Amino acid sequence: MQTLRERLSRITDLGHAAAILEWDQETYMPAGAAEGRARQIATLRSLAHDILISEETGTLLEQAAPESAIDADLVRVTKKDYDKATRVPSSLIAELAEASGLSKGAWQEARENDEFSKFAPHLSKIVDLTIQHAEALGYEESPYDALLDQYEEGMTAAEVTRVFSELKADLIPLVSRIAESPATCDGIVHREFPRDTQWKLGMQVIEKMGYNTHYGRQDFSTHPFSTAFSITDVRITTRMEDRFFNPGFFGTLHEAGHAMYEQGIDMALEGSPLADGTSLGMHESQSRMWENLIGRSRPFWDYCFPHARKAFPDALGSETTDTFYKAINTVFPSLIRVEADEVTYNLHIMLRFELEQDMIAGKIRIQDLPEEWNDRMESWLGVRPSKDSDGVLQDIHWSLGAIGYFPTYALGNLMSTQLFNAAKKAIPDLDAKTSQGDFSALLDWLRTNVHQHGRRKTAGQILLDATGSELSSESWMHYAQSKFGELYGF
Numbered sequence: 001m002q003t004l005r006e007r008l009s010r011i012t013d014l015g016h017a018a019a020i021l022e023w024d025q026e027t028y029m030p031a032g033a034a035e036g037r038a039r040q041i042a043t044l045r046s047l048a049h050d051i052l053i054s055e056e057t058g059t060l061l062e063q064a065a066p067e068s069a070i071d072a073d074l075v076r077v078t079k080k081d082y083d084k085a086t087r088v089p090s091s092l093i094a095e096l097a098e099a100s101g102l103s104k105g106a107w108q109e110a111r112e113n114d115e116f117s118k119f120a121p122h123l124s125k126i127v128d129l130t131i132q133h134a135e136a137l138g139y140e141e142s143p144y145d146a147l148l149d150q151y152e153e154g155m156t157a158a159e160v161t162r163v164f165s166e167l168k169a170d171l172i173p174l175v176s177r178i179a180e181s182p183a184t185c186d187g188i189v190h191r192e193f194p195r196d197t198q199w200k201l202g203m204q205v206i207e208k209m210g211y212n213t214h215y216g217r218q219d220f221s222t223h224p225f226s227t228a229f230s231i232t233d234v235r236i237t238t239r240m241e242d243r244f245f246n247p248g249f250f251g252t253l254h255e256a257g258h259a260m261y262e263q264g265i266d267m268a269l270e271g272s273p274l275a276d277g278t279s280l281g282m283h284e285s286q287s288r289m290w291e292n293l294i295g296r297s298r299p300f301w302d303y304c305f306p307h308a309r310k311a312f313p314d315a316l317g318s319e320t321t322d323t324f325y326k327a328i329n330t331v332f333p334s335l336i337r338v339e340a341d342e343v344t345y346n347l348h349i350m351l352r353f354e355l356e357q358d359m360i361a362g363k364i365r366i367q368d369l370p371e372e373w374n375d376r377m378e379s380w381l382g383v384r385p386s387k388d389s390d391g392v393l394q395d396i397h398w399s400l401g402a403i404g405y406f407p408t409y410a411l412g413n414l415m416s417t418q419l420f421n422a423a424k425k426a427i428p429d430l431d432a433k434t435s436q437g438d439f440s441a442l443l444d445w446l447r448t449n450v451h452q453h454g455r456r457k458t459a460g461q462i463l464l465d466a467t468g469s470e471l472s473s474e475s476w477m478h479y480a481q482s483k484f485g486e487l488y489g490f
Helices: 002-027 031-053 055-063 069-085 090-113 116-137 143-149 157-179 195-209 245-263 280-294 298-311 321-328 342-360 366-381 407-426 430-435 440-449 459-467 474-488
Strands: 218-220 226-230 233-238
Touching: 002 031, 002 055, 002 069, 002 090, 002 226, 002 233, 031 055, 031 069, 031 090, 055 069, 090 116, 116 143, 116 342, 116 366, 143 157, 143 342, 157 342, 157 407, 157 474, 195 218, 195 245, 195 298, 226 245, 233 245, 245 280, 245 321, 245 440, 280 407, 280 440, 280 459, 298 321, 298 430, 342 366, 342 407, 342 474, 407 430, 407 440, 407 459, 407 474, 430 440, 440 459
Parallel strands: 218 233
Antiparallel strands: 226 233
């Protein structure tokens, strides 16, 4: 058992070393270093894969006698990882890592210059390799199932389609009802908000929420993300606009939600495969909870608006909490997913889910993807991108090879309200605490019921144990109908 622990710790360390190189690539690496960096990351990823799938690892997993409940979970989870990994050749892992490393740079250049043609060959290779990966992993119904299972264990495209269909049936009428209601004005959030002051306010708030900067830091990147190199080194990035408050502030809250999850994992799991979020859907439930259920709530702004008004006297000096609260919760169809309001956000995810399935099934040629994207945006949201940087090039995920990832964003939305409702039941004065800037009770509840478990429990187990219910769209729809019905007067 001790030999197995040490071996798995080496694999984990190699993965974290690769993650540090990837973090640097998105933050400080010079643009000309992309090719060498892609090779370095591929070396580390393939080396970790080789050690995991080796005969010695398999023997240790069979012979190890767990000495604790954590050991038992470690063996169980690693056996699943081993089973998946042994199906995939190391050469394919290396090829995927190198292709992704090159693809990220191509995506950044294509996005900056609004030239999809610069990214298209890289995406074609990513899709081809991803299909090979799905075939190697194996599946029963659809290659997409194998890809989705990497991010949301046990979930299938058919199940996601069912959940999304239920959600869409209630969501479309809500969007229509809001569109027919008297419009609210969001002009307040499009005033001048100096970036250095945005940074200071965001950092002040997330540290108050519980993000521990002794074990983390924030930097800038093209696409905000969080990453963990250990429980004691969890970093986030953000991006900001001078004349738009929402992306920088709420992006900071969002990534801090991810980071607080990683910082809250039981230290007894450190250095092992168990020291990670259990699924991307559960991870997203944490980021969306802090960003939206707390960060866009009225109690939160009863606490935070005086600080925001003091920070931005020119933009907010004559405004009230009520006008600002309405402005940040304005619903309107938009082009950019990360800037979308709570109501229309899920439509962005459903659109990408359909496009991904069609790419993997060969129903869409890569060169036709921008037009397909634009047509579906116009059909689903009533807006059409005028340039690819606001359309098909806006997200980094496909350049990372993360196909099968997008559905977890909407699944996380649904989980967030289920968990939040359970937390409110356990903390009856949660709204009052939030209005006073006291987030400790909520964070403690999340630490106990979600964070500490790492991968010892699946997302489904955590959800059922914490809420008494399985995944459903019902609680999120009730939340959305209640909140936005009140805001829009119906």
